[in-house]
Amino acid sequence: xxxxxxxxxxxxxxxxxxxxxxxxxxxxxxxxxxxxxxxxxxxxxxxxxxxxxxxxxxxxxxxxxxxxxxxxxxxxxxxxxxxxxxxxxxxxxxxxxxxxxxxxxxxxxxxxxxxxxxxxxxxxxxxxxxxxxxxxxxxxxxxxxxxxxxxxxxxxxxxxxxxxxxxxxxxxxxxxxxxxxxxxxxxxxxxxxxxxxxxxxxxxxxxxxxxxxxxxxxxxxxxxxxxxxxxxxxx
Amino acid sequence: xxxxxxxxxxxxxxxxxxxxxxxxxxxxxxxxxxxxxxxxxxxxxxxxxxxxxxxxxxxxxxxxxxxxxxxxxxxxxxxxxxxxxxxxxxxxxxxxxxxxxxxxxxxxxxxxxxxxxxxxxxxxxxxxxxxxxxxxxxxxxxxxxxxxxxxxxxxxxxxxxxxxxxxxxxxxxxxxxxxxxxxxxxxxxxxxxxxxxxxxxxxxxxxxxxxxxxxxxxxxxxxxxxxxxxxxxxxxxxxxxxxxxxxxxxxxxxxxxxxxxxxxxxxxxxxxxxxxxxxxxxxxxxxxxxxxxxxxxxxxxxxxxxxxxxxxx
Numbered sequence: 394x395x396x397x398x399x400x401x402x403x404x405x406x407x408x409x410x411x412x413x414x415x416x417x418x419x420x421x422x423x424x425x426x427x428x429x430x431x432x433x434x435x436x437x438x439x440x441x442x443x444x445x446x447x448x449x450x451x452x453x454x455x456x457x458x459x460x461x462x463x464x465x466x467x468x469x470x471x472x473x474x475x476x477x478x479x480x481x482x483x484x485x486x487x488x489x490x491x492x493x494x495x496x497x498x499x500x501x502x503x504x505x506x507x508x509x510x511x512x513x514x515x516x517x518x519x520x521x522x523x524x525x526x527x528x529x530x531x532x533x534x535x536x537x538x539x540x541x542x543x544x545x546x547x548x549x550x551x552x553x554x555x556x557x558x559x560x561x562x563x564x565x566x567x568x569x570x571x572x573x574x575x576x577x578x579x580x581x582x583x584x585x586x587x588x589x590x591x592x593x594x595x596x597x598x599x600x601x602x603x604x605x606x607x608x609x610x611x612x613x614x615x616x617x618x619x620x621x622x623x624x625x626x627x628x
Numbered sequence: 629x630x631x632x633x634x635x636x637x638x639x640x641x642x643x644x645x646x647x648x649x650x651x652x653x654x655x656x657x658x659x660x661x662x663x664x665x666x667x668x669x670x671x672x673x674x675x676x677x678x679x680x681x682x683x684x685x686x687x688x689x690x691x692x693x694x695x696x697x698x699x700x701x702x703x704x705x706x707x708x709x710x711x712x713x714x715x716x717x718x719x720x721x722x723x724x725x726x727x728x729x730x731x732x733x734x735x736x737x738x739x740x741x742x743x744x745x746x747x748x749x750x751x752x753x754x755x756x757x758x759x760x761x762x763x764x765x766x767x768x769x770x771x772x773x774x775x776x777x778x779x780x781x782x783x784x785x786x787x788x789x790x791x792x793x794x795x796x797x798x799x800x801x802x803x804x805x806x807x808x809x810x811x812x813x814x815x816x817x818x819x820x821x822x823x824x825x826x827x828x829x830x831x832x833x834x835x836x837x838x839x840x841x842x843x844x845x846x847x848x849x850x851x852x853x854x855x856x857x858x859x860x861x862x863x864x865x866x867x868x869x870x871x872x873x874x875x876x877x878x879x880x881x882x883x884x885x886x887x888x889x890x891x892x893x894x895x896x897x898x899x900x901x902x903x904x905x906x907x908x909x910x911x912x913x914x915x916x917x918x919x920x921x922x923x924x925x926x927x928x929x930x931x932x933x934x935x936x937x938x939x940x941x
Contacts, residue, residue, distance in 0.1 A: 457719070459736075465705065
Protein backbone atom coordinates (compact mmCIF):
# COMPACT_ATOMS: atom_id res chain seq x y z
CA UNK A 394 0.00 0.00 0.00
CA UNK A 395 2.69 2.46 1.05
CA UNK A 396 4.97 1.34 -1.77
CA UNK A 397 2.21 1.95 -4.31
CA UNK A 398 1.59 5.41 -2.92
CA UNK A 399 5.30 6.07 -2.93
CA UNK A 400 5.50 4.90 -6.54
CA UNK A 401 2.60 7.12 -7.55
CA UNK A 402 4.32 10.10 -6.01
CA UNK A 403 7.48 9.01 -7.84
CA UNK A 404 5.69 9.10 -11.19
CA UNK A 405 4.54 12.65 -10.59
CA UNK A 406 8.09 13.65 -9.70
CA UNK A 407 9.42 11.71 -12.72
CA UNK A 408 7.19 13.72 -15.02
CA UNK A 409 9.10 16.79 -13.87
CA UNK A 410 12.39 15.16 -14.73
CA UNK A 411 11.08 14.19 -18.18
CA UNK A 412 10.49 17.84 -18.92
CA UNK A 413 14.21 18.21 -19.38
CA UNK A 414 14.59 15.43 -21.96
CA UNK A 415 11.35 15.65 -23.98
CA UNK A 416 11.19 17.07 -27.50
CA UNK A 417 8.01 18.87 -28.56
CA UNK A 418 5.23 20.01 -26.22
CA UNK A 419 7.08 19.31 -22.99
CA UNK A 420 4.39 20.73 -20.75
CA UNK A 421 1.73 18.45 -22.25
CA UNK A 422 3.90 15.33 -21.80
CA UNK A 423 4.47 16.20 -18.18
CA UNK A 424 0.71 16.70 -17.59
CA UNK A 425 -0.05 13.45 -19.42
CA UNK A 426 2.40 11.38 -17.37
CA UNK A 427 1.34 12.99 -14.12
CA UNK A 428 -2.40 12.48 -14.67
CA UNK A 429 -2.03 8.97 -16.13
CA UNK A 430 0.11 8.07 -13.13
CA UNK A 431 -2.59 9.25 -10.74
CA UNK A 432 -5.25 7.27 -12.66
CA UNK A 433 -3.23 4.08 -12.89
CA UNK A 434 -1.97 3.92 -9.34
CA UNK A 435 -5.28 4.95 -7.82
CA UNK A 436 -6.89 2.12 -9.83
CA UNK A 437 -4.28 -0.40 -8.62
CA UNK A 438 -4.83 0.75 -5.02
CA UNK A 439 -8.62 0.40 -5.41
CA UNK A 440 -8.31 -3.10 -6.91
CA UNK A 441 -5.76 -4.26 -4.35
CA UNK A 442 -7.73 -2.97 -1.37
CA UNK A 443 -11.07 -4.18 -2.72
CA UNK A 444 -9.85 -7.73 -3.15
CA UNK A 445 -7.79 -7.99 0.01
CA UNK A 446 -10.22 -6.51 2.47
CA UNK A 447 -12.82 -9.33 2.50
CA UNK A 448 -10.15 -11.98 2.05
CA UNK A 449 -8.22 -10.70 5.08
CA UNK A 450 -11.34 -10.90 7.23
CA UNK A 451 -11.85 -14.50 6.10
CA UNK A 452 -8.21 -15.51 6.34
CA UNK A 453 -7.69 -13.99 9.78
CA UNK A 454 -11.12 -15.31 10.87
CA UNK A 455 -12.02 -11.96 12.43
CA UNK A 456 -15.29 -12.22 10.52
CA UNK A 457 -16.63 -15.00 12.81
CA UNK A 458 -17.14 -12.81 15.83
CA UNK A 459 -18.39 -9.97 13.64
CA UNK A 460 -21.07 -11.72 11.58
CA UNK A 461 -22.45 -13.57 14.61
CA UNK A 462 -23.41 -10.14 15.98
CA UNK A 463 -26.68 -8.48 14.96
CA UNK A 464 -25.42 -6.80 11.82
CA UNK A 465 -26.81 -7.79 8.42
CA UNK A 466 -24.27 -9.06 5.92
CA UNK A 467 -25.12 -6.30 3.45
CA UNK A 468 -24.24 -3.75 6.11
CA UNK A 469 -20.91 -5.46 6.75
CA UNK A 470 -20.11 -5.39 3.04
CA UNK A 471 -21.27 -1.80 2.60
CA UNK A 472 -19.29 -0.75 5.66
CA UNK A 473 -16.19 -2.30 4.15
CA UNK A 474 -16.94 -0.60 0.85
CA UNK A 475 -17.46 2.79 2.48
CA UNK A 476 -14.19 2.44 4.41
CA UNK A 477 -12.32 1.49 1.28
CA UNK A 478 -13.76 4.37 -0.69
CA UNK A 479 -12.81 6.79 2.05
CA UNK A 480 -9.22 5.51 1.89
CA UNK A 481 -9.15 5.65 -1.91
CA UNK A 482 -10.62 9.16 -2.00
CA UNK A 483 -8.05 10.40 0.51
CA UNK A 484 -5.28 8.91 -1.66
CA UNK A 485 -6.64 10.49 -4.84
CA UNK A 486 -7.10 13.86 -3.20
CA UNK A 487 -3.54 13.74 -1.83
CA UNK A 488 -2.16 12.84 -5.26
CA UNK A 489 -4.24 15.56 -6.95
CA UNK A 490 -3.08 18.18 -4.44
CA UNK A 491 0.53 17.09 -4.95
CA UNK A 492 0.09 17.25 -8.74
CA UNK A 493 -1.49 20.72 -8.52
CA UNK A 494 1.37 22.01 -6.39
CA UNK A 495 3.90 20.64 -8.85
CA UNK A 496 2.01 22.18 -11.76
CA UNK A 497 1.89 25.53 -9.95
CA UNK A 498 5.63 25.43 -9.52
CA UNK A 499 6.40 24.19 -13.02
CA UNK A 500 3.59 25.46 -15.30
CA UNK A 501 0.39 26.98 -13.96
CA UNK A 502 -2.41 25.99 -11.59
CA UNK A 503 -4.46 23.22 -13.31
CA UNK A 504 -7.67 24.35 -15.08
CA UNK A 505 -11.12 23.47 -13.58
CA UNK A 506 -11.50 20.56 -16.02
CA UNK A 507 -8.65 18.78 -14.18
CA UNK A 508 -10.71 18.76 -10.98
CA UNK A 509 -13.77 17.51 -12.87
CA UNK A 510 -11.52 14.77 -14.24
CA UNK A 511 -10.43 13.87 -10.68
CA UNK A 512 -14.08 13.74 -9.59
CA UNK A 513 -14.88 11.34 -12.44
CA UNK A 514 -11.77 9.31 -11.55
CA UNK A 515 -13.28 8.87 -8.10
CA UNK A 516 -16.50 7.60 -9.72
CA UNK A 517 -14.40 5.17 -11.79
CA UNK A 518 -12.66 4.02 -8.63
CA UNK A 519 -16.04 3.49 -6.98
CA UNK A 520 -16.91 1.15 -9.82
CA UNK A 521 -13.53 -0.64 -9.72
CA UNK A 522 -13.80 -1.12 -5.96
CA UNK A 523 -17.35 -2.44 -6.32
CA UNK A 524 -16.19 -5.02 -8.88
CA UNK A 525 -13.30 -6.04 -6.60
CA UNK A 526 -15.72 -6.51 -3.71
CA UNK A 527 -18.03 -8.53 -5.98
CA UNK A 528 -15.22 -10.89 -7.03
CA UNK A 529 -13.84 -11.27 -3.52
CA UNK A 530 -17.31 -11.91 -2.10
CA UNK A 531 -17.30 -15.40 -3.61
CA UNK A 532 -13.82 -16.36 -4.81
CA UNK A 533 -10.28 -16.80 -3.55
CA UNK A 534 -7.94 -13.79 -3.80
CA UNK A 535 -5.91 -15.14 -6.75
CA UNK A 536 -9.05 -15.85 -8.79
CA UNK A 537 -10.54 -12.51 -7.76
CA UNK A 538 -7.33 -10.72 -8.81
CA UNK A 539 -7.33 -12.46 -12.21
CA UNK A 540 -11.00 -11.58 -12.77
CA UNK A 541 -10.42 -8.01 -11.69
CA UNK A 542 -7.41 -7.45 -13.93
CA UNK A 543 -9.39 -8.90 -16.87
CA UNK A 544 -12.36 -6.64 -16.09
CA UNK A 545 -10.06 -3.62 -15.75
CA UNK A 546 -8.40 -4.28 -19.11
CA UNK A 547 -11.68 -5.02 -20.91
CA UNK A 548 -13.25 -1.96 -19.29
CA UNK A 549 -10.53 0.24 -20.75
CA UNK A 550 -10.82 -1.42 -24.16
CA UNK A 551 -14.64 -1.31 -24.29
CA UNK A 552 -14.75 1.26 -27.10
CA UNK A 553 -12.29 -0.80 -29.15
CA UNK A 554 -14.39 -3.95 -28.58
CA UNK A 555 -17.42 -2.03 -29.87
CA UNK A 556 -15.55 -0.84 -32.96
CA UNK A 557 -14.08 -4.26 -33.76
CA UNK A 558 -17.34 -6.11 -33.19
CA UNK A 559 -19.24 -3.68 -35.43
CA UNK A 560 -16.76 -4.16 -38.23
CA UNK A 561 -16.78 -7.98 -37.86
CA UNK A 562 -18.39 -9.89 -40.69
CA UNK A 563 -19.60 -12.88 -38.67
CA UNK A 564 -22.89 -12.10 -36.84
CA UNK A 565 -21.86 -14.17 -33.81
CA UNK A 566 -18.77 -11.97 -33.26
CA UNK A 567 -20.90 -8.88 -33.62
CA UNK A 568 -23.36 -10.21 -31.04
CA UNK A 569 -20.58 -11.30 -28.69
CA UNK A 570 -18.87 -7.92 -28.94
CA UNK A 571 -22.17 -6.16 -28.34
CA UNK A 572 -22.89 -8.39 -25.31
CA UNK A 573 -19.46 -7.67 -23.79
CA UNK A 574 -19.81 -3.94 -24.48
CA UNK A 575 -23.18 -3.65 -22.79
CA UNK A 576 -22.52 -5.95 -19.82
CA UNK A 577 -18.93 -5.18 -18.84
CA UNK A 578 -18.00 -1.74 -17.56
CA UNK A 579 -16.74 0.96 -19.89
CA UNK A 580 -14.17 2.78 -17.81
CA UNK A 581 -13.29 5.07 -20.71
CA UNK A 582 -16.83 6.48 -20.58
CA UNK A 583 -15.83 7.86 -17.16
CA UNK A 584 -12.52 9.29 -18.26
CA UNK A 585 -12.02 12.87 -19.47
CA UNK A 586 -8.27 12.73 -18.91
CA UNK A 587 -7.41 13.78 -22.48
CA UNK A 588 -9.51 16.92 -22.17
CA UNK A 589 -7.92 17.66 -18.78
CA UNK A 590 -4.41 17.26 -20.22
CA UNK A 591 -5.19 19.59 -23.09
CA UNK A 592 -7.22 21.94 -20.93
CA UNK A 593 -10.30 21.57 -23.16
CA UNK A 594 -13.78 22.38 -21.89
CA UNK A 595 -16.11 19.42 -21.45
CA UNK A 596 -19.88 19.72 -21.96
CA UNK A 597 -21.83 19.20 -18.72
CA UNK A 598 -24.05 16.62 -20.48
CA UNK A 599 -20.97 14.42 -20.93
CA UNK A 600 -20.07 14.78 -17.27
CA UNK A 601 -23.70 14.15 -16.23
CA UNK A 602 -23.89 11.01 -18.35
CA UNK A 603 -20.60 9.70 -16.94
CA UNK A 604 -21.82 10.33 -13.38
CA UNK A 605 -25.16 8.61 -14.00
CA UNK A 606 -23.51 5.69 -15.75
CA UNK A 607 -20.80 5.23 -13.13
CA UNK A 608 -23.07 5.55 -10.10
CA UNK A 609 -25.88 3.34 -11.40
CA UNK A 610 -23.44 0.66 -12.57
CA UNK A 611 -21.69 0.77 -9.17
CA UNK A 612 -25.03 0.38 -7.42
CA UNK A 613 -25.93 -2.66 -9.56
CA UNK A 614 -22.56 -4.33 -8.88
CA UNK A 615 -22.89 -3.72 -5.13
CA UNK A 616 -26.41 -5.18 -5.11
CA UNK A 617 -25.04 -8.31 -6.85
CA UNK A 618 -22.12 -8.51 -4.39
CA UNK A 619 -24.41 -8.31 -1.34
CA UNK A 620 -26.78 -10.92 -2.82
CA UNK A 621 -23.86 -13.33 -3.30
CA UNK A 622 -22.22 -12.59 0.04
CA UNK A 623 -25.52 -13.04 1.87
CA UNK A 624 -25.59 -16.73 0.95
CA UNK A 625 -21.90 -17.41 1.34
CA UNK A 626 -20.71 -19.91 3.96
CA UNK A 627 -18.00 -18.37 6.09
CA UNK A 628 -15.21 -20.98 5.91
CA UNK B 629 -39.98 -23.62 29.78
CA UNK B 630 -39.07 -22.13 26.41
CA UNK B 631 -36.82 -23.75 23.86
CA UNK B 632 -33.52 -21.93 23.38
CA UNK B 633 -32.16 -23.88 20.43
CA UNK B 634 -34.17 -25.97 18.03
CA UNK B 635 -33.15 -27.65 14.81
CA UNK B 636 -35.48 -29.50 12.47
CA UNK B 637 -34.05 -31.92 9.93
CA UNK B 638 -30.96 -29.74 9.69
CA UNK B 639 -28.75 -30.91 6.83
CA UNK B 640 -25.58 -29.45 5.40
CA UNK B 641 -23.62 -30.35 2.32
CA UNK B 642 -20.38 -28.71 1.27
CA UNK B 643 -19.30 -28.49 -2.32
CA UNK B 644 -15.66 -28.85 -3.17
CA UNK B 645 -13.24 -29.64 -5.95
CA UNK B 646 -13.33 -28.79 -9.62
CA UNK B 647 -16.59 -30.67 -10.17
CA UNK B 648 -18.15 -29.16 -7.04
CA UNK B 649 -19.02 -32.57 -5.65
CA UNK B 650 -21.08 -32.67 -2.50
CA UNK B 651 -19.74 -33.74 0.88
CA UNK B 652 -22.32 -34.48 3.53
CA UNK B 653 -21.43 -32.87 6.85
CA UNK B 654 -24.69 -32.97 8.77
CA UNK B 655 -27.80 -35.05 8.23
CA UNK B 656 -31.35 -34.50 9.49
CA UNK B 657 -30.34 -33.13 12.87
CA UNK B 658 -33.32 -32.77 15.20
CA UNK B 659 -32.34 -31.16 18.45
CA UNK B 660 -34.00 -29.14 21.21
CA UNK B 661 -32.16 -27.34 23.98
CA UNK B 662 -34.32 -25.99 26.79
CA UNK B 663 -33.74 -22.49 28.13
CA UNK B 664 -31.52 -22.59 31.21
CA UNK B 665 -29.75 -25.79 30.26
CA UNK B 666 -26.03 -26.39 29.95
CA UNK B 667 -25.96 -28.58 26.91
CA UNK B 668 -22.84 -30.41 25.74
CA UNK B 669 -22.25 -31.34 22.15
CA UNK B 670 -19.70 -34.11 21.79
CA UNK B 671 -18.35 -36.21 18.98
CA UNK B 672 -15.10 -37.06 17.21
CA UNK B 673 -13.39 -34.74 14.73
CA UNK B 674 -15.44 -34.25 11.58
CA UNK B 675 -18.68 -35.24 13.31
CA UNK B 676 -20.40 -32.00 12.31
CA UNK B 677 -20.25 -30.17 15.65
CA UNK B 678 -18.64 -26.99 14.32
CA UNK B 679 -20.89 -27.07 11.26
CA UNK B 680 -23.94 -27.14 13.53
CA UNK B 681 -22.64 -24.33 15.69
CA UNK B 682 -21.76 -22.21 12.65
CA UNK B 683 -25.27 -22.67 11.27
CA UNK B 684 -26.69 -21.63 14.65
CA UNK B 685 -24.43 -18.56 14.67
CA UNK B 686 -25.62 -17.59 11.20
CA UNK B 687 -22.22 -18.15 9.58
CA UNK B 688 -23.36 -21.04 7.38
CA UNK B 689 -26.57 -21.55 5.45
CA UNK B 690 -28.19 -24.95 5.97
CA UNK B 691 -28.66 -26.99 2.80
CA UNK B 692 -32.07 -28.02 4.10
CA UNK B 693 -33.97 -27.99 7.37
CA UNK B 694 -34.48 -25.19 9.84
CA UNK B 695 -32.82 -23.84 12.96
CA UNK B 696 -34.19 -21.45 15.57
CA UNK B 697 -32.86 -19.57 18.57
CA UNK B 698 -35.66 -18.71 20.98
CA UNK B 699 -38.12 -19.28 18.09
CA UNK B 700 -36.33 -16.78 15.81
CA UNK B 701 -34.82 -18.16 12.59
CA UNK B 702 -31.04 -18.28 13.05
CA UNK B 703 -30.38 -15.88 10.19
CA UNK B 704 -32.54 -13.14 11.76
CA UNK B 705 -31.13 -10.22 13.72
CA UNK B 706 -33.51 -11.05 16.60
CA UNK B 707 -31.84 -14.46 16.92
CA UNK B 708 -28.39 -12.86 16.91
CA UNK B 709 -29.37 -10.42 19.66
CA UNK B 710 -30.05 -13.36 21.97
CA UNK B 711 -26.75 -15.00 21.15
CA UNK B 712 -23.18 -14.78 22.39
CA UNK B 713 -20.91 -16.83 20.13
CA UNK B 714 -17.35 -17.95 20.80
CA UNK B 715 -15.70 -19.58 17.77
CA UNK B 716 -13.00 -22.18 18.16
CA UNK B 717 -9.69 -20.31 18.45
CA UNK B 718 -11.13 -16.77 18.30
CA UNK B 719 -9.29 -14.17 16.22
CA UNK B 720 -9.61 -10.44 16.64
CA UNK B 721 -8.26 -7.22 15.17
CA UNK B 722 -4.92 -7.57 16.89
CA UNK B 723 -3.93 -3.93 16.50
CA UNK B 724 -6.76 -3.08 18.91
CA UNK B 725 -6.54 -3.35 22.67
CA UNK B 726 -9.14 -5.45 24.55
CA UNK B 727 -10.93 -2.28 25.70
CA UNK B 728 -11.10 -0.89 22.14
CA UNK B 729 -12.29 -4.23 20.75
CA UNK B 730 -14.98 -4.65 23.39
CA UNK B 731 -16.20 -1.08 22.89
CA UNK B 732 -16.45 -1.79 19.15
CA UNK B 733 -18.44 -4.97 19.73
CA UNK B 734 -20.61 -3.25 22.33
CA UNK B 735 -21.54 -0.60 19.77
CA UNK B 736 -22.75 -3.35 17.44
CA UNK B 737 -25.29 -4.22 20.16
CA UNK B 738 -26.27 -0.55 20.59
CA UNK B 739 -25.04 -0.60 24.18
CA UNK B 740 -24.92 2.93 25.68
CA UNK B 741 -21.42 4.18 26.46
CA UNK B 742 -21.78 4.20 30.24
CA UNK B 743 -23.16 0.66 30.25
CA UNK B 744 -20.32 -0.45 27.95
CA UNK B 745 -17.71 1.10 30.20
CA UNK B 746 -19.07 -0.58 33.31
CA UNK B 747 -19.57 -3.95 31.65
CA UNK B 748 -16.12 -3.98 30.03
CA UNK B 749 -14.38 -3.17 33.31
CA UNK B 750 -16.43 -5.82 35.10
CA UNK B 751 -15.54 -8.48 32.49
CA UNK B 752 -11.85 -7.60 32.31
CA UNK B 753 -11.72 -7.86 36.08
CA UNK B 754 -13.53 -11.20 36.05
CA UNK B 755 -11.16 -12.61 33.40
CA UNK B 756 -8.12 -11.15 35.19
CA UNK B 757 -7.25 -9.17 32.06
CA UNK B 758 -7.54 -5.62 33.38
CA UNK B 759 -3.77 -5.20 33.50
CA UNK B 760 -3.54 -5.63 29.71
CA UNK B 761 -6.78 -3.79 28.91
CA UNK B 762 -5.01 -1.10 26.87
CA UNK B 763 -2.31 -3.26 25.29
CA UNK B 764 -2.69 -4.19 21.58
CA UNK B 765 -3.53 -7.88 21.31
CA UNK B 766 -0.69 -8.64 18.86
CA UNK B 767 1.40 -10.43 21.42
CA UNK B 768 -1.36 -12.08 23.41
CA UNK B 769 -1.08 -15.80 24.10
CA UNK B 770 -3.81 -18.20 23.03
CA UNK B 771 -5.16 -18.33 26.56
CA UNK B 772 -5.35 -14.54 26.76
CA UNK B 773 -7.18 -14.35 23.43
CA UNK B 774 -9.59 -17.02 24.64
CA UNK B 775 -10.36 -14.90 27.71
CA UNK B 776 -11.02 -11.87 25.52
CA UNK B 777 -13.18 -14.16 23.38
CA UNK B 778 -15.23 -15.05 26.43
CA UNK B 779 -15.54 -11.35 27.33
CA UNK B 780 -16.98 -10.52 23.91
CA UNK B 781 -19.30 -13.54 24.14
CA UNK B 782 -21.03 -12.36 27.31
CA UNK B 783 -20.52 -8.61 26.80
CA UNK B 784 -24.19 -7.86 26.01
CA UNK B 785 -25.47 -10.33 28.62
CA UNK B 786 -27.03 -12.71 26.06
CA UNK B 787 -29.68 -15.29 26.90
CA UNK B 788 -27.81 -17.98 25.02
CA UNK B 789 -24.11 -18.78 24.79
CA UNK B 790 -22.83 -20.96 21.96
CA UNK B 791 -19.23 -21.93 22.56
CA UNK B 792 -17.16 -23.95 20.10
CA UNK B 793 -14.47 -25.90 21.94
CA UNK B 794 -14.11 -23.24 24.65
CA UNK B 795 -11.56 -25.31 26.60
CA UNK B 796 -9.38 -26.46 23.75
CA UNK B 797 -5.71 -25.71 24.24
CA UNK B 798 -6.19 -24.05 27.62
CA UNK B 799 -4.12 -24.81 30.69
CA UNK B 800 -5.92 -26.19 33.80
CA UNK B 801 -6.40 -22.67 35.16
CA UNK B 802 -7.93 -21.50 31.90
CA UNK B 803 -10.22 -24.52 31.80
CA UNK B 804 -11.32 -23.87 35.36
CA UNK B 805 -12.07 -20.27 34.40
CA UNK B 806 -14.26 -21.38 31.50
CA UNK B 807 -15.97 -23.99 33.64
CA UNK B 808 -16.73 -21.41 36.34
CA UNK B 809 -18.03 -18.97 33.76
CA UNK B 810 -20.39 -21.56 32.30
CA UNK B 811 -21.68 -22.48 35.75
CA UNK B 812 -22.08 -18.78 36.68
CA UNK B 813 -24.11 -18.16 33.54
CA UNK B 814 -26.24 -21.19 34.31
CA UNK B 815 -26.89 -19.77 37.79
CA UNK B 816 -28.16 -16.61 36.13
CA UNK B 817 -30.61 -18.68 34.08
CA UNK B 818 -28.70 -18.47 30.82
CA UNK B 819 -28.53 -21.29 28.31
CA UNK B 820 -25.12 -22.62 27.37
CA UNK B 821 -24.63 -24.82 24.33
CA UNK B 822 -21.06 -25.89 23.80
CA UNK B 823 -18.97 -28.44 22.00
CA UNK B 824 -15.92 -29.96 23.60
CA UNK B 825 -13.37 -32.69 23.35
CA UNK B 826 -12.65 -32.46 27.06
CA UNK B 827 -15.25 -35.03 28.05
CA UNK B 828 -14.52 -34.93 31.76
CA UNK B 829 -15.56 -31.25 31.74
CA UNK B 830 -18.69 -32.06 29.76
CA UNK B 831 -19.59 -34.75 32.28
CA UNK B 832 -19.06 -32.43 35.19
CA UNK B 833 -21.04 -29.37 34.04
CA UNK B 834 -23.68 -30.42 31.51
CA UNK B 835 -27.35 -30.99 32.23
CA UNK B 836 -27.70 -32.87 28.95
CA UNK B 837 -25.43 -34.11 26.21
CA UNK B 838 -25.86 -34.87 22.51
CA UNK B 839 -23.55 -37.34 20.82
CA UNK B 840 -22.87 -36.67 17.17
CA UNK B 841 -21.04 -39.15 14.93
CA UNK B 842 -20.44 -38.55 11.23
CA UNK B 843 -23.06 -35.88 10.98
CA UNK B 844 -25.93 -37.72 12.61
CA UNK B 845 -27.24 -37.61 16.12
CA UNK B 846 -26.60 -40.90 17.95
CA UNK B 847 -27.79 -40.15 21.47
CA UNK B 848 -29.17 -37.28 23.44
CA UNK B 849 -30.09 -37.09 27.12
CA UNK B 850 -28.77 -36.57 30.61
CA UNK B 851 -25.34 -38.01 31.32
CA UNK B 852 -26.78 -40.67 33.64
CA UNK B 853 -29.46 -41.77 31.16
CA UNK B 854 -26.94 -41.94 28.31
CA UNK B 855 -24.53 -43.99 30.33
CA UNK B 856 -27.35 -46.30 31.41
CA UNK B 857 -28.14 -46.90 27.77
CA UNK B 858 -24.71 -48.41 27.38
CA UNK B 859 -23.70 -51.84 28.75
CA UNK B 860 -23.00 -51.68 32.49
CA UNK B 861 -20.94 -54.06 34.61
CA UNK B 862 -20.43 -54.72 38.29
CA UNK B 863 -17.20 -55.77 39.94
CA UNK B 864 -17.57 -58.35 42.73
CA UNK B 865 -15.32 -59.68 45.45
CA UNK B 866 -16.44 -62.94 47.02
CA UNK B 867 -15.25 -65.53 49.52
CA UNK B 868 -15.75 -69.14 48.43
CA UNK B 869 -14.11 -72.47 49.15
CA UNK B 870 -14.03 -74.81 46.23
CA UNK B 871 -14.32 -74.32 42.47
CA UNK B 872 -15.41 -70.95 41.03
CA UNK B 873 -18.95 -71.68 39.80
CA UNK B 874 -19.63 -68.89 37.26
CA UNK B 875 -18.97 -68.78 33.54
CA UNK B 876 -16.89 -65.60 33.46
CA UNK B 877 -13.29 -64.48 33.84
CA UNK B 878 -12.07 -64.25 37.41
CA UNK B 879 -8.93 -63.64 39.45
CA UNK B 880 -8.13 -65.66 42.55
CA UNK B 881 -6.94 -63.54 45.47
CA UNK B 882 -5.45 -65.50 48.36
CA UNK B 883 -6.86 -68.88 49.34
CA UNK B 884 -10.60 -68.34 49.20
CA UNK B 885 -11.27 -64.97 47.54
CA UNK B 886 -12.22 -64.25 43.95
CA UNK B 887 -12.62 -61.00 42.06
CA UNK B 888 -14.62 -60.85 38.81
CA UNK B 889 -16.70 -58.56 36.61
CA UNK B 890 -20.17 -59.46 35.48
CA UNK B 891 -22.97 -57.86 33.49
CA UNK B 892 -25.20 -55.99 35.92
CA UNK B 893 -28.22 -57.81 34.48
CA UNK B 894 -26.71 -61.15 35.57
CA UNK B 895 -25.73 -59.96 39.02
CA UNK B 896 -28.73 -61.42 40.88
CA UNK B 897 -28.20 -64.83 39.33
CA UNK B 898 -24.49 -64.74 40.17
CA UNK B 899 -25.14 -63.82 43.80
CA UNK B 900 -27.70 -66.66 44.16
CA UNK B 901 -25.31 -69.18 42.64
CA UNK B 902 -22.42 -68.16 44.91
CA UNK B 903 -24.62 -68.33 48.02
CA UNK B 904 -25.96 -71.73 47.01
CA UNK B 905 -22.36 -72.98 46.87
CA UNK B 906 -21.77 -71.73 50.41
CA UNK B 907 -19.91 -68.58 49.39
CA UNK B 908 -20.37 -65.00 50.65
CA UNK B 909 -20.31 -61.59 48.99
CA UNK B 910 -17.63 -59.24 50.30
CA UNK B 911 -18.09 -56.33 47.88
CA UNK B 912 -20.19 -55.41 44.82
CA UNK B 913 -19.19 -52.19 42.99
CA UNK B 914 -20.98 -50.90 39.89
CA UNK B 915 -18.55 -49.96 37.12
CA UNK B 916 -19.77 -46.69 35.70
CA UNK B 917 -19.12 -46.21 32.00
CA UNK B 918 -17.57 -42.83 31.21
CA UNK B 919 -18.75 -40.51 28.48
CA UNK B 920 -15.44 -41.14 26.77
CA UNK B 921 -16.11 -44.88 26.70
CA UNK B 922 -19.58 -44.26 25.31
CA UNK B 923 -18.13 -42.05 22.58
CA UNK B 924 -15.49 -44.63 21.68
CA UNK B 925 -18.17 -47.34 21.62
CA UNK B 926 -20.32 -45.29 19.23
CA UNK B 927 -17.41 -44.52 16.93
CA UNK B 928 -16.36 -48.17 16.87
CA UNK B 929 -19.90 -49.27 16.14
CA UNK B 930 -19.82 -46.85 13.25
CA UNK B 931 -16.64 -48.42 11.91
CA UNK B 932 -18.32 -51.81 11.91
CA UNK B 933 -21.37 -50.36 10.10
CA UNK B 934 -19.97 -47.58 7.90
CA UNK B 935 -22.56 -45.32 6.38
CA UNK B 936 -22.36 -42.74 3.66
CA UNK B 937 -21.39 -39.84 5.86
CA UNK B 938 -18.61 -37.36 5.26
CA UNK B 939 -18.02 -38.82 1.82
CA UNK B 940 -18.80 -37.56 -1.63
CA UNK B 941 -22.39 -38.27 -2.49
